[in-house]
Every structure is written in C-alpha cells, then in structure tokens.
Amino acid sequence: MYSGAAAAAGPPRRDFISVTLGPEEAIGVGGYNNSKAWRRRSCWRKWKQLSRLQRSVILFLFAFLAVCGVISYTSMGEAWKSITNKSLDEQRTEQEIPGLKLANPAVLPAPQKADANHGDYPELSLQKPPKPPHVRRGPSNLQIKAPRRDMRLKTRHDTIRAVEELVEADKVEKTEKSIISWRGAVIEPDQSTEPPSSKIKEPEKPSSMEAEDQKEPVPVNERQLAVIEAFRHAWKGYKEFAWGHDELKPLSKSYSEWFGLGLTLIDALDTMWIFGLKEEFEEARKWVANDLVFDKNVDVNLFESTIRILGGLLSTYHLSGDSLFLEKAKDIGNRLMPAFKTPSKIPYSDVNIGRGTAHPPRWTSDSTVAEVTSIQLEFRELSRLTGDEKFKKAVDEVMKHVHTLSGKNDGLVPMFINTNSGQFTHLGVYTLGARADSYYEYLLKQWIQGGKKENELLEDYMRAIEGVKKHLLQRSEPKKLTFVGELAHGHFSAKMDHLVCFLPGTLALGAHNGLAADHMKLAEALIETCYQMYAQVETGLSPEIVHFNLHAQKGHKDVEIKPADRHNLLRPETVESLFYMYRFTGDKKYQDWGWEILQNFNRYTRVPTGGYTSINNVQNPSNPEPRDKMESFFLGETLKYMFLLFSDDIDLINLDKYIFNTEAHPLPIWVPA
Numbered sequence: 001m002y003s004g005a006a007a008a009a010g011p012p013r014r015d016f017i018s019v020t021l022g023p024e025e026a027i028g029v030g031g032y033n034n035s036k037a038w039r040r041r042s043c044w045r046k047w048k049q050l051s052r053l054q055r056s057v058i059l060f061l062f063a064f065l066a067v068c069g070v071i072s073y074t075s076m077g078e079a080w081k082s083i084t085n086k087s088l089d090e091q092r093t094e095q096e097i098p099g100l101k102l103a104n105p106a107v108l109p110a111p112q113k114a115d116a117n118h119g120d121y122p123e124l125s126l127q128k129p130p131k132p133p134h135v136r137r138g139p140s141n142l143q144i145k146a147p148r149r150d151m152r153l154k155t156r157h158d159t160i161r162a163v164e165e166l167v168e169a170d171k172v173e174k175t176e177k178s179i180i181s182w183r184g185a186v187i188e189p190d191q192s193t194e195p196p197s198s199k200i201k202e203p204e205k206p207s208s209m210e211a212e213d214q215k216e217p218v219p220v221n222e223r224q225l226a227v228i229e230a231f232r233h234a235w236k237g238y239k240e241f242a243w244g245h246d247e248l249k250p251l252s253k254s255y256s257e258w259f260g261l262g263l264t265l266i267d268a269l270d271t272m273w274i275f276g277l278k279e280e281f282e283e284a285r286k287w288v289a290n291d292l293v294f295d296k297n298v299d300v301n302l303f304e305s306t307i308r309i310l311g312g313l314l315s316t317y318h319l320s321g322d323s324l325f326l327e328k329a330k331d332i333g334n335r336l337m338p339a340f341k342t343p344s345k346i347p348y349s350d351v352n353i354g355r356g357t358a359h360p361p362r363w364t365s366d367s368t369v370a371e372v373t374s375i376q377l378e379f380r381e382l383s384r385l386t387g388d389e390k391f392k393k394a395v396d397e398v399m400k401h402v403h404t405l406s407g408k409n410d411g412l413v414p415m416f417i418n419t420n421s422g423q424f425t426h427l428g429v430y431t432l433g434a435r436a437d438s439y440y441e442y443l444l445k446q447w448i449q450g451g452k453k454e455n456e457l458l459e460d461y462m463r464a465i466e467g468v469k470k471h472l473l474q475r476s477e478p479k480k481l482t483f484v485g486e487l488a489h490g491h492f493s494a495k496m497d498h499l500v501c502f503l504p505g506t507l508a509l510g511a512h513n514g515l516a517a518d519h520m521k522l523a524e525a526l527i528e529t530c531y532q533m534y535a536q537v538e539t540g541l542s543p544e545i546v547h548f549n550l551h552a553q554k555g556h557k558d559v560e561i562k563p564a565d566r567h568n569l570l571r572p573e574t575v576e577s578l579f580y581m582y583r584f585t586g587d588k589k590y591q592d593w594g595w596e597i598l599q600n601f602n603r604y605t606r607v608p609t610g611g612y613t614s615i616n617n618v619q620n621p622s623n624p625e626p627r628d629k630m631e632s633f634f635l636g637e638t639l640k641y642m643f644l645l646f647s648d649d650i651d652l653i654n655l656d657k658y659i660f661n662t663e664a665h666p667l668p669i670w671v672p673a
C-alpha cells in the first residue's frame with residue numbers, strides 16, 4: 001500500500017489501495033524521500049484507509065497496552081522503594097544491635113481508630129489532639145548517647161563542672177569494650193522472654209525495638225546539662241554512702257532501709273538511660289543482675305513496690321531492650337500477687353515477698369483507695385509483655401468493682417476501702433491529695449494506655465473532674481488563685497497538698513487526648529497556683545501542704561503555711577505538671593518556672609558531699625533544717641521531669657506513645673496515636 005512505484009509497476013494487489021502520488025512524492029521520480037513530514041502524511045493516509053473496525057481494534061490495543069504500562073510502572077516503583085529503604089534500615093539496625101533483624105513483628109498492636117467507642121458516650125465528645133506549636137518533630141532520644149559537647153556552654157560554675165564530667169564520661173565510653181552498642185549496651189542478645197506456663201498469648205517485645213525510635217538524639221541544652229549535673233551529684237552521694245540500699249542519708253553519710261531492695265537505684269535506672277549516663281547505668285545494671293534478690297523475708301507495700309520497682313523495671317526494659325529487667329519484673333510481679341487473695345479481691349496493703357503471704361496494716365483491714373487503684377498500668381503491662389493474663393485480671397477486677405461502688409460524691413471517692421467487704425469506709429471525706437490522688441490519675445492513664453476503649457474508666461474520670469469543679473474548686477485572695485481544697489462531711493477546707501499538683505498535668509494530658517477543652521483551661525489555672533506555692537515562700541520551695549486565704553487581709557499572701565506542714569520532701573508533682581504544660585502549649589514560662597525551682601533545690605537542699613536532702617522548713621532560708629533523707633523519687637521523678645521539661649524534643653518520651661506511671665516510669669501506650 002505504500003509505493004507509487006509499485007502502483008506504477010502494475011495492477012495493485014487486492015488488499016492494497018492504489019494511490020497516485022505527485023512527482024515530488026514518488027520515490028522513483030524524486031529519489032528516496034524519508035522526511036518526517038512525508039512519513040506523517042503517509043501514516044495518516046494509511047490510517048484513513050483502514051476500515052472502522054480495524055481502527056477500533058488498533059485503538060483498543062493501544063489503550064490496553066497503556067493501562068498495563070502504567071500499572072506495572074507504579075508497582076515496580078513501590079517495590080524498588082521498599083527494597084532500598086529496607087536495606088538501609090537493616091544496615092542501621094544491624095550496626096546497633098547485632099543479630100536484631102527488622103523482620104521482628106511489630107511491638108504494639110496495630111493502631112485502631114482512637115474514637116471507635118465514643119458513640120456510647122455522646123456527652124464525652126473528643127477533640128482532635130492539638131499539635132504543640134513549638135516543637136519540631138525531632139529524633140527520638142531513647143538511645144543512650146553521651147550529651148554532645150558542641151553546645152553553647154555558659155560561664156556558670158555548675159555547668160562547667162557538668163561538662164567536665166561529661167567529657168570524662170565520653171572517655172570512659174570509648175574504652176568500654178564490654179559494650180555491644182549503646183542502645184544495646186546491656187542487651188544479651190540470646191536472652192529471650194520466657195512466658196509463664198499459664199501463657200495465653202504471645203508475649204510482646206520492648207517498645208525500644210520499634211524502628212521509628214532508631215533516630216539520632218537531639219543534643220541536650222544548658223538547662224538539661226544542669227539537671228544532669230544535679231543527678232550526678234545526687235548519684236555520687238548514693239553511690240558512696242548508700243549503694244544498693246533504699247535511700248541515701250546524705251548528712252550522716254549513710255542510708256535508710258524501707259524494703260531493702262535498692263529502691264533509689266531501681267527508681268533511677270530509666271532516668272540514667274534517658275539522660276545518657278552510660279557508665280552509671282552499666283554499674284547499676286550489674287547490681288540488678290548480681291545483687292537484686294526478691295526472695296527475701298520482707299514485708300513490702302504493694303503500691304510503693306509496684307510503682308517504683310515493677311514500674312521502674314518495666315520501663316527500663318522498654319527503653320533498653322535488656323531482658324534482665326523483664327525477668328526481674330516478672331519475679332517481683334509474681335511475688336506481689338498474694339496481695340489479691342482477699343475476700344473482696346481488693347488487695348491488702350502489704351505483702352511478704354519471700355513467704356508469699358499478704359496482710360493489711362496491723363490496725364485495720366482497710367486499704368487506701370489510691371493504692372489499690374494505682375497499680376494497674378504496671379500489672380496490665382506485665383500481662384501484655386508476658387502473655388499471662390492473671391496480672392491484668394487481678395487489677396482490672398479492682399477497677400470494675402470500684403466503678404460500681406456507692407459512697408462516691410459526684411465521682412469523688414473516699415480515701416479507704418475495706419478488703420473484706422469491698423466497700424468504701426470513712427465516707428464523706430473527699431480530697432485530691434494523699435490517699436486518693438492517683439486514683440484519678442490512673443483512670444485517665446489506663447484509658448489512654450488501653451487505646452481509649454475502656455469507657456468505664458473514661459466515664460469515672462469525667463465524672464470525677466466534674467465533681468472536683470462542683471465541690472473542691474475555690475479561689476484565693478488576694479491573687480484569686482484557683483485551688484483544689486477538701487471536703488469533709490459537707491465542710492469545705494481550703495487545704496491543698498503539694499501532691500494535688502499532679503492534677504494540672506493530668507488534665508492537660510486528657511485535653512491533649514481529646515477531652516473537654518475546659519480541662520486545659522483548668523490545668524492552666526492550677527499550674528499557676530502550684531507555681532505560686534513555691535514563689536510565695538521564702539526559699540522558693542513549696543511546703544508539703546498549704547492553706548489558701550479565702551478572704552483578703554492586709555499583709556497576707558494567698559498561701560498560709562502551718563508549722564507542721566512546712567517541710568519539703570523533694571517531691572515531683574509541680575515539675576511533672578510543668579512538663580506536660582510545656583509539651584502541650586510551648587509556653588516558655590513553664591520552663592522558666594521549672595528552672596527557678598531547680599535553682600532553689602540547689603540552693604537549699606544540696607548537700608556538698610553528695611546528694612540532696614528533704615528539709616523541714618521552707619520558710620527559713622538561713623536554716624531550712626535538713627532532714628537527712630533523699631527520697632528515691634527525687635531521682636526517679638523530680639529530676640527526670642525537669643530534664644524533659646527543658647527539652648524541646650517531643651520524641652524524648654513521646655506522649656502519644658508512652659504513658660508515665662505515677663512514679664514517672666514511661667510505659668508504652670498499646671495503641672499509640
């Protein structure tokens with residue numbers, strides 16, 4: 001069908017159409033013409049000469065080939081991307097934890113829709129978590145790394161000393177041959193978790209194994225360095241005079257024993273990990289491996305040993321990935337279980353961990369409400385890690401039972417519960433302070449831990465906050481500070497424990513997780529009050545309890561302090577709440593307030609030979625009357641929250657992935673946001 005020459009040569013073949021070409025187009029005449037224009041015209045003619053059916057078939061074939069081409073291009077691109085990404089991740093992980101493959105199953109259950117069940121509670125409308133305005137998404141700092149020295153260092157004596165020590169630590173790091181890699185420094189790769197015989201499902205892996213956490217840490221800043229320096233000073237005293245014992249007595253250069261289980265050391269493990277104190281962590285780890293024995297004829301308090309020991313071991317396991325800590329956590333968890341063998345299943349306050357017996361205090365068969373309802377995060381996590389449901393069942397039963405109890409006042413609970421009858425006792429007294437505080441905290445935190453599905457917990461929490469607003473909130477004079485008082489048989493008392501200062505942080509956490517926006521407003525008002533409990537006092541440190549003035553009186557501040565209440569135990573609640581408030585608002589004033597508090601701890605509670613001490617009199621700067629005791633929560637909580645408060649890295653214990661227990665030990669959220 002193409003050539004004029006052929007056409008000229010004789011009759012056209014049957015299946016060709018004869019075409020008469022002009023002279024310039026005839027090959028024979030005009031010579032070989034292969035110009036683009038000619039070819040285009042020729043093709044077009046050929047196309048026009050096809051039948052309609054032929055054209056349709058060709059068009060269809062073209063379309064079909066084009067579609068196939070697009071599909072195979074996309075899927076090959078994806079495959080190529082995943083091949084290259086995977087090999088990079090694998091290389092990185094292999095360098096950090098030899099033998100660890102990314103093929104490991106996901107650590108936590110697959111994410112679910114956070115608001116899946118909210119239909120049941122129309123009044124509890126959830127908001128979208130607000131994005132913190134100030135923070136960039138930075139790398140996770142869960143890997144231990146010595147803080148970098150390329151920071152802007154200032155002239156403050158403390159800071160310089162801290163840096164010198166850190167340089168020293170760097171040197172030690174380089175010579176430590178026993179370390180596999182820092183993240184895996186203490187991981188013995190062959191150890192595996194051995195689920196107990198009553199195993200019901202596969203145990204979970206530690207959250208540190210998440211690929212997402214394998215990022216470069218953000219360098220610490222000057223304020224964080226000052227916290228590290230404070231920690232090192234406290235640790236120096238503990239190491240020298242109280243190693244392996246419960247608490248340091250820094251003035252008498254000795255120690256005190258509560259359970260005889262190295263409380264301070266265990267409480268401080270994850271703090272050291274987060275601060276990047278490798279050498280100290282390694283030494284403490286050795287003590288846990290060789291000297292921490294739970295098979296002891298000793299009575300321990302169920303709540304205190306759960307939040308400090310079980311909580312501390314579990315979080316250290318998560319951060320370090322070292323199965324030693326899980327093994328120890330399982331051991332203590334099992335030894336605490338006899339506490340739940342009561343007629344009502346409300347646990348006894350005390351357990352003999354060597355004998356396997358439990359009992360209430362000598363003078364009563366009551367337990368404290370906050371104690372029996374603030375062990376759940378830890379036991380539930382132990383079940384998830386071991387695959388053994390018995391821990392979770394025991395503590396969930398307590399919550400379910402308390403949910404149904406009468407004797408509450410608009411969601412506010414009394415302070416005692418009887419282990420025989422399972423009923424509240426001493427009805428009519430309501431506080432957010434001692435003996436009730438962490439009941440409220442754990443309602444919200446369990447709800448978050450479990451993926452926001454356990455509606456009874458949320459319901460109880462929301463009711464309780466309404467109860468607080470209705471019965472316990474008042475304003476002081478002259479500054480009109482919002483505070484949380486107490487109610488005793490219908491009488492309001494303007495007394496507030498420092499312990500109540502956990503509440504602004506908890507309210508802010510709830511608001512961040514979609515609860516009512518007015519919770520955040522209340523949090524803002526309350527944290528201001530908690531700060532004033534420090535700022536209005538002569539030493540700049542809060543007493544254990546304050547009384548607020550309800551009526552303006554000339555020469556009187558908002559805060560009054562009774563002689564019996566003017567001690568300070570180095571408690572964490574205010575800095576804890578400052579940390580949450582800064583994370584969620586980015587308002588630097590919270591960091592500045594925390595900085596003031598740290599300086600006042602340094603001024604009035606620091607013991608030159610090592611350690612910090614509780615004091616008896618926050619109103620006397622010239623003699624604050626040191627008590628000679630450093631509580632374990634100063635290292636476990638107070639300094640940890642300070643360090644986190646001064647950080648701008650939201651991935652340094654990301655609050656959408658971790659929930660802090662009431663002793664500041666971070667545990668993974670099962671269904672992270």
Ligand code: DMJ
Pocket residue numbers: 438499571572573633637662663664
């Ligand atoms: C800690 O043991 C815990 O924070 C507990 O919830 C309350 N008491 C101390 C700190 O003040």
